[in-house]
Amino acid sequence: MQSLTVRLEMVFEQVRRAANGKDSGRIIDVGSDHGYLAVRCLEEGLVERAVCTEIHKAPAKRSEIALKEAGFADVSEVFVADGLTGVPLKDGDIVVMAGMGGLNIIDIITRAVKDNDFRVLENVTFILQPQKSNETVRKFLAGSGFVYEDESVCCDRDIFYNCMRVVYKGNSNTVTDMEACYGPVLLKKYADGDKKVAEYFEHLDSIFEIRKRSNPTVESALKEKRKNERK
Template structure:
């Protein structure tokens, strides 16, 4: 099977590949169809992948995709909640994509509880479907740094892709950075379509969110 990726998954794969160094494993949490890992392995972006899913059905789909592509010797599929029991090594790249920001927060939070010594050089590539500002704020409060951010358009919607690293220091984000993203704010003018999309979404959300309303007033 030749793995073709949608724009969203393609951007996630490209981003993950940028942080791959010799020996780093791709850890694909919530792998579902397994397409991301198949693509990254077939294109030799990673030597190895671990695919995890909390549900047996998606894990079976992941395993079928791995087998169809003759990648069994380079990949392992686990049925587990988030990163529980997953061997995470230095410089591994962990993708958590296509799920809500609160679910992503809980997965990373449990990983931190289980690993008081955080492995070094680990990059998280996060693509939350919702609750993006809440996730940014939580990450910042827990000592993570948002190294890069991107937005990718697919089927009428923009998806955020965040590159995050644990630095163990709380740097803090302004309210504007929480909503727009600290790295995205630096380049928002280069993405006018995304900026317009975001501002339409924010206009609606600000009706019930006084913090966001204040951010929008200060920007206007």
């Protein structure tokens, strides 16, 4: 079985939850690099097919070799492409963007929303693991009509990561600065006493203490969280 880092195991777990009970179609791994996630999803039978896209040729080749060596050449395709360009979405698709910058993720989703029919988008799950700019991603998701199915966190070699699972509903919404910075789902898990999320929030608080000096969104989020905790 293809082993994954702790971070990618978290992403894989969200794919498992998305695939659970549904007609497992395709995983589309955008920015697949080594291709390990697609291999593992096929090995575990979560999906029938895998599509990997890579903006660079060398990682695309790595993905292709990994899928071929694992015996999945017939049920996989690898494209050198920017995001989802040239890959029309289908009902039931699970799209993963992991280990990428938040602004890059926003750009790819914005184009995907323009390029695909609303009725198809409604039946696609997006699993997002931004390396940075979480608050911008969450504001974008709310404003663009995405809703959360789940969000999880992990600590991999002393670095914290989060992973969102969202679906498109089309109704634009707003989030408070606190929700944007901490995540609506994670705030709920925190209130319910989730220890992993509490550790993550402690880490975020310490970073936000520094970032608040130059970032009004972060400053307002910290204030709102402290106020809620005093209630």
